[in-house]
Amino acid sequence: MSRLADEVFRAIADPTRRRMLAILEKEELPLKRIEARFRMSRPAVIKHMRVLKSCRLVQVRRQGRQMMHRLNPQPLAAVRDWVAAFDRFWDTHMARLKQQVESDK
Amino acid sequence: MSRLADEVFRAIADPTRRRMLAILEKEELPLKRIEARFRMSRPAVIKHMRVLKSCRLVQVRRQGRQMMHRLNPQPLAAVRDWVAAFDRFWDTHMARLKQQVESDK
DNA sequence: TTGACAAGTAACCAATTGGTTACTTATAGT
């Protein structure tokens, strides 16, 4: 598994960071607007954003003295794909169970 | 978000635990067979399994003196669903982009 | 050019995490 995928799994492990992504899903926001939504200091928010940026889940552009943060869901594809593999496992097992039930008739 | 979902996100954040799930995807295994696949002590493996069990990703049954471990992918549904919400975001943005491109013609 | 404001760094701290070695418990087989 790629180093970036590892980072994404780590990034979304924290509930605060998941909330941050959910907030950015609705709109692009400057740091101070994000900050206002959390009961923690700015440095704490900045650290979380650093984690999200380093795995490309959040992208930033400067606008005057504000840093606009926007969501980039693309790296989540790694998570989606990883989970999907287990869906197939699930299906297989359901099929086996069904087969067993059938043969018991 | 539910306490169990939080635990699942934490559980799959660790690459070792993801590998363990991948191994159990293929077959139900006793601890010592799992242990044999990792270069770490038994207590370390047991601790990882404890995390996986506490969020129901792994279920255990006794068979003689062995503890058989099997995968239960069901809790991963929380992750699948959470990621799926962002797929919709992605689609929306792609649609907006397309619309923009269209109107530029 | 100075004042105000947004963003960011530095240094620190307590709690959690992922690992270790040494020891214990439980079950099977002779």
Added chain:
DNA sequence: ACTATAAGTAACCAATTGGTTACTTGTCAA
């Protein structure tokens, strides 16, 4: 009853994590 084997706990440790306060940097606007 004894021995070997599988699983598990206890106690510890270093590194990482998620937070803090105090201070710095960068940009706009008067």
